[in-house]
Amino acid sequence: MRATKTLSLYFIKNLIKSSIFILALLSSFLLISCTNSKEDQAYLLVRDLYCSSTKTEIKIPENKYLISSDKNFQKNLKNINTNYLIKNYNLMVVSGIKPSSGYSLELEKVIKKNLNNYFYFKNIKPKKNFKVLPAQNTPFCLLNIDRPDKAIIVIN
Amino acid sequence: MQKKITKLLSILLLPLILSACGGGGGGGGGGAAGGALTVPTCSDTGTAFQTNEYYTIGNSSGGRNNQLELICASSAYARGATGDGIKIAVVDTGGPWSAAGNINNLEFDSDATEILKPNNSDYANSDSIPDDQEATHGHGVGVACMIRCDKGDGDMHGVAYDATLNFYKVFDDSGNFVSDSVAANAINDADSNDIINNSWGTGSGHGCADASTCEALIGSNLYAAMKTATGTNGKILVWAAGNESNDNPMPEANAVVHDTDLQGLTVVVVSVDATNADFDLGDEDGKIAEHSNRCGTAATYCIAAPGGNITTVSRQGGTTFLGANGTSFAAPLVSGGLALIKQEFSSLTNAQVVTRLLNTALDTGEYSQSSIYGHGLMNLNAATTTIAKLQTVSGSNLLDDPNTSYYDLKDSSFVSSAAFSNALTKALKNKTMEVYDSFDRANFTVNIDSFFSSGSNTSENTIENHISRLRAREINNKTHHENLYGNFTVETRGNYIQNSIFKSSNDFLILGYNQTTNSFENDLNPMIKFFNNNNFGNDYLLNPYFNSGSGQDYFMSINTKNEIGIDTFTSAAGGDLGLALNLSPNSVNNNNENSSNLQMVLGTKFENNKFLNSYTSGVFGTGDLSNTNFTGFQYKKSFNEDFTIFGSGYAGYTHIDETSNSYINNSEPLLTSTLTMGFTKNKFLKDDQMLGLFLNQPQRVEEGSINLRVPTSSDSTRTVKYTNYNIDLEPDGRQINYDLVFNKSISDLTNFSLNLTHVRNGDHSKNESNQNFISLFYKKSY
Incomplete structure (x- = not known):
């Protein structure tokens, strides 16, 4: 009986130790994964991304954007390329008229914060002494994302 | 207490005092209006050629544009100038070809012998198909259209619609320029043409101060190729000035200031806004486009052409037309204009063609500001007609021989006897001869019988x-x-x-x-x-x-x-x-x-x-x-x-x-x-x-x-x-x-x-x- 009791106590101690260990392990894992998964989940929200530039006129103020529910979204999309109309883009980001080639817009990162999705874009300029084509154009990015109404666009 | 009140009052009254002092100056702003310069226009006289295509009011061209009218191109057409037989190199992002090498643009399909891709002309991909790509949004095709979009298909046409274009691709499919040595090879090959259009350049270092600075910015191999094209081979280089709103052109365009090998055969082009266009991309006032670099230090070699709010064709298809801005599109208008002059006057060397272009530019009023417009706005009416006076030649078969004699036209005549005037008149009907402009001995054709009058019984x-x-x-x-x-x-x-x-x-x-x-x-x-x-x-x-x-x-x-x-x-x-x-x-x-x-x-x-x-x-x-x-x-x-x-x-x-x-x-x-x-x-x-x-x-x-x-x-x-x-x-x-x-x-x-x-x-x-x-x-x- 004493042995059984001792055995039970040993087993319970070990069980508790293991549990604590497993719990700690699990907690750590969960903590780490939660920390990364916010961005991963946010990136998963970008179903489609296309960045380029166009000579055509896009009627959006510089460093601004349109979502598909905006009045001029379809018209501007058609001006860029009528083929894009079937692509389900719902976000258009524009960095304004540039004097030549060599300028572009890039999606740097997407961060989910609270209930909003932050899309960080970067204006790329031509490298110094780069050869350029002196025709005005407008760099843009087209995206298909979840909840464009919750998107916050930051252009640097 | 008193001091405090005084201090407080001073602080309160100070703004009032300052505004009173500034108020007297408000009337001075009205005095500037008397100095405004008018924007002159050339006389565009070829009415038979002023068609819907001329004004880009074609079947689907997107609306009206007077980019050709502003340079009076129809006047040149009325004299028979179309660019026929003149070869122009388009050194750019490529031309109107698919990856398989077929023409894929209806604005370039009228004559396959005039839209050419020389062997190995794709310097970016080392092949022979210089196809323009979407990434560079059809820049090369748009530039080429300004020179030679087809005439007669109902949409729009280029300024030298019968010229021959050779394409050389020097930007890869992502828009990156080839290396300095590869670019030099392209220019060396391109100078088998008479005119080389370059709507590109280094985006910094404007107005480079001396030849070595320019060369360092351009690239030494490319710079050497430029000098060979002009100084050795006598070909014309046309450069877009650039779009950075700078007081001076890009280095490639500015290098001419410092190098005699480039002078006489280099033309720098700045951009003015079209004045009657349905695209709303510019000020529509005929003045220097906001984006355009100015002629600056290169004024002696510089000219203006429409490049703001112009119409050109999209990359593929040839039924979609775009509004565009840039000296990229002004330069090819000048290249085409040079082709018209060269075709019209076969007696001129390339250097004389350039001289004629620059000397006949519209340079009054707004365009008299040479630091902005150089010689002024290109004027193809003046460029294709007599500058000084016409003369007959005799004594030699060399125009520049000191032994050659020249007579003013009025000093040569033949009043024939009635005994044979009938026979002479019939024989000379529709027969022509050449006479020459005393300015540069540009050759003009006149009817021989214009010198003859007849005695009559x-x-x-x-x-x-x-x-x-x-x-x-x-x-x-x-x-x-x-x-x-x-x-x-x-x-x-x-x-x-x-x-x-x-x-x-x-x-x-x-x-x-x-x-x-x-x-x-x-x-x-x-x-x-x-x-x-x-x-x-x-x-x-x-x-x-x-x-x-x-x-x-x-x-x-x-x-x-x-x-x-x-x-x-x-x-x-x-x-x-x-x-x-x-x-x-x-x-x-x-x-x-x-x-x-x-x-x-x-x-x-x-x-x-x-x-x-x-x-x-x-x-x-x-x-x-x-x-x-x-x-x-x-x-x-x-x-x-x-x-x-x-x-x-x-x-x-x-x-x-x-x-x-x-x-x-x-x-x-x-x-x-x-x-x-x-x-x-x-x-x-x-x-x-x-x-x-x-x-x-x-x-x-x-x-x-x-x-x-x-x-x-x-x-x-x-x-x-x-x-x-x-x-x-x-x-x-x-x-x-x-x-x-x-x-x-x-x-x-x-x-x-x-x-x-x-x-x-x-x-x-x-x-x-x-x-x-x-x-x-x-x-x-x-």
Whole structure:
């Protein structure tokens, strides 16, 4: 009986130790994964991304954007390329008229914060002494994302 | 406390004081309006070419644009300039080809021989298909369209719509430029074309300060290729100035300032806004586009063209057209403009083409600001027409030879005799020759017959002349002196001797001045009763090879029977000299019985700068001693005193004296003839009535030709080619004049005349309409 009791106590101690260990392990894992998964989940929200530039006129103020529910979204999309109309883009980001080639817009990162999705874009300029084509154009990015109404666009 | 209140009040009042001081300056802003410069426009005159395509109002071109009108391109088109045969290199992102190498744009499919991809012309991908890509959004295609989008398909067309384009791709499919050495290879290959369009450049280092700085920015291999293209191979480099709104162009465009190898054949292009465009991309004021770099330090080599708010074609398809902004699109308009000038003037070198482009730019008003616009706005109307004055060339077949002679157009002319004017006019119809602008010897084509005018027999058959023929002769002041040695009669008009005649007492010698001593002509001339010869050219019985009446004519007879006479004349104005020997084997019988008179004529005439009374000058000039030897006869026979028959005939043989450097050379001698016959009847039906019938063939070339050796083409080696036109001067018809004249003397003071004239084949032309005249003359003196 004493042995059984001792055995039970040993087993319970070990069980508790293991549990604590497993719990700690699990907690750590969960903590780490939660920390990364916010961005991963946010990136998963970008179903489609296309960045380029166009000579055509896009009627959006510089460093601004349109979502598909905006009045001029379809018209501007058609001006860029009528083929894009079937692509389900719902976000258009524009960095304004540039004097030549060599300028572009890039999606740097997407961060989910609270209930909003932050899309960080970067204006790329031509490298110094780069050869350029002196025709005005407008760099843009087209995206298909979840909840464009919750998107916050930051252009640097 | 007081101090605090004072401090507080000061702080409160300070803004009021400051605003009061600034308020007085508010009125100064209104003074700047008086200095505004107007924006001039060139005169665009080729209305037949100002189609919907010209204004890009095509089937689907997106609307109106006046990018071609602003540079007056239609004026050049009206002169035949289209860019045909001129090769232009488009060094850019590629051309209108698919990856498989097929043309994929309807604006470039009219002539496959004019849209070319040379071997290995894709320098970015090392292949032979320089296809333009979406990533560079069809930049190369858009640039090429400004030069040579097709004409005739209803949308829009380029400025040099018939030029040949060769494409060289130097940007990869991501828009990155090739390496310096590869770019140099592209330029080296591109300079097999006459004009190389470069709508690209280094985006920094504007207005590079010296050659080495420019070279460092451009790339040493590329820089060397640029110098080879211009300095060694004489090709034209056209550079877009850039879009950074900088005071100076990009380095590639600015390098010309510091390097003589680039000068004379480099053109820098800045951009102005189109003024009437449906795309809303610019200020539409014709001024420097906001994006454009200025000419700055490169002003001497710089010109402006539309590049703001212009229309061009999209990359693929050729049915979608875009509005665009950039010096990228201004440069190809200048490249195309250079092609039009080069095609129009084959005699110009490439450097002269550039000089002509820059010197004819619109440079008044707004465009007078050379630091912005350089030479001004391109003006293709002025560039394709005369800058100084047109001249003919002679003496050499090299335009720049010091031995070459040039005449202003007004100093070269040929007024042809009626004896052959018809033949000459027909032969020269639609034949052209070259003349040259004294500014740069640019060659222009003119009709040869613009230098020629024609003498005409039929033009003399006017109503006024017919009336004048029938009018009684004027009686001038005439005095007569007589002494032992002879008698002397002189006729004066004003203070000048009109004519005079001296007859020795024994009639051995008769001397005349402007009055013939010829017995045949002075004796009872049946013509005189009918015609007032002074006012009509058909002097039927007079020697047609003499220029009598227009100069100083001297006459002499040397025997009592007037059987031998010598007529001479000189023409004071023209330096002509003539001599005729008259032989009259029959004597004159004045006793009103049957009589006859025959005179044989033999003579010669020398003409100065003319032949057969055709006046020549300048490049059509003839020499001092054109010579006509002539012979002829005059005959009349009277029956009683009532009926007279008469006739005359002359033939001449003319040798044309040629001068060096004249276009008239290697001419055949001319054989000419004239003929007259007729009769007169006094007491026709009644004693106071006369009737005369006259037939006359005016002087006519029967045989002979002239050779015209005229410049008809020239090339950029400044060499002129001549063409020979051998012109047969025998007309295709023979003019015959028929005159029927009736006179009635009603009284000593009253006279009535009726004249019917029929001219057949006037001016010796089969195609000339016959002429018929009827004139009446009635005179009553009181």
